[in-house]
Amino acid sequence: MELHQLRCFLVVAETLHFGQAAQRLDMLPSALGRHIRLLEESLGTRLFTRSTRKVALTPDGTQLRDDARKLLAQADAIAMQFRHRARHRAALLRIGTIDSAATGLLPPLLHAFRKAHPDAEVQLMEDKTVHLLPKLKSGRLDLIFIRPPARLDEEFAQQFLLYEDIVVAVPSRHPFALRQSLMIEDLANQPMIVPERRSRPHSYDLTMNLFHDAGLTVHISQVADEKQTIINLVSAELGLAIVPQWSSRISLPDVSFVPLNVDARSTRQGLPLAAVWLRSASEPLRDAMLEVLNSHREFYSRPGTV
Structure with missing residues (x-):
């Protein structure tokens, strides 16, 4: 057993x-x-x-x-x-993060944290929300930055940070690549590449709900798991994709990123990001990181900063 x-x-x-x-x-x-x-x-x-x-x-x-x-x-x-004892000896903070936060939020946050705590060691683990939550629960991580689920267990505490803006990844030879912005209606009848819902429910649901709210049907040309793969599929002209704004930092010469204007009346505000930790765990370094985060709200106070 x-x-x-x-x-x-x-x-x-x-x-x-x-x-x-x-x-x-x-x-x-x-x-x-x-x-x-x-x-x-x-x-x-x-x-x-x-x-x-x-x-x-x-x-x-x-x-x-x-x-x-x-x-x-x-x-x-x-x-x-035992992990707690080892971390106190090593002054170690273990952070889990989704790819979006790893690209946008974490670099300036870690820079500010290291200036305030130069002797602290920070370990980063990049993964999906569905994998990071169990690692936090078991004590393998101290703090995670995730897309928060609709219902979070009582043992977790969270701090909501922002809704991340979304853009449309289009092949550079597509007529949409010359547009300053797009509406969801522009994507009607366009082949769409969407993520696996099991691993990226927020991104998948956002695409499907935006089309549904506009009374449109999504024409799915391909399903893929990783953002890098999705962008490469767009480059191969297999379809368009609605992705978080951080994806525009993936530099591919054959892909353009065009802002998607969402109707102001819509409840689809973008992709949420939150910091989550265990309520019962006493972690001075984690609390120090949250203090740095809250004293530098410019890291996440503006839409699209992640």
């Missing part, structure tokens, strides 16, 4: 849905099912009853759910205790 298997089991036990659990864990359903089978084999008992319509816990599964919660909480507390 491994801790990872218990973590997989607990998510299935809480959702009672293998597909939803696999999505939450960012795993293939087949891999999740294999971990559950191995756990059942190691314990010599069945943990779930499964039919085509529902998944339910067996009595042993119910008992293990309660025990696993206690065991994993204790394991996380032990790990956090």
